[in-house]
Amino acid sequence: MDDRQTKTGRAISRRQMLSTAVGVAGTLAALGLSAGAANAQVTKKATHKDAGYRDSPNGAARCSTCRQFRPPSSCITVESPISADGWCRLFAKAS
Numbered sequence: 001m002d003d004r005q006t007k008t009g010r011a012i013s014r015r016q017m018l019s020t021a022v023g024v025a026g027t028l029a030a031l032g033l034s035a036g037a038a039n040a041q042v043t044k045k046a047t048h049k050d051a052g053y054r055d056s057p058n059g060a061a062r063c064s065t066c067r068q069f070r071p072p073s074s075c076i077t078v079e080s081p082i083s084a085d086g087w088c089r090l091f092a093k094a095s
């Protein structure tokens with residue numbers, strides 16, 4: 001049998017499921033995205049190790065003066081948590 005029952009008891013055929021999948025792919029294409037590109041937009045943050053993060057400042061350079069810092073303990077490029085007094089190789093001085 002090709003039909004599958006939903007929670008509401010409505011049968012969905014393989015043709016309907018395939019049609020829905022094609023519709024989603026078409027919508028992504030219309031937006032200029034592929035399924036891979038859509039997934040890639042979920043940005044993965046750098047690990048502490050990869051960024052060379054440490055909980056102490058590097059001279060005057062510290063997370064609280066970096067443009068990527070998001071108080072109280074987050075960063076847009078490095079995984080949380082971080083310290084306002086920390087530092088990593090991705091430091092970018094806030095203007």
Ligand code: SF4
Nearest residue numbers: 063066069075088091
């Ligand atoms: S990029 Fe590095 S220095 Fe800047 S806020 Fe994030 S962890 Fe801190």
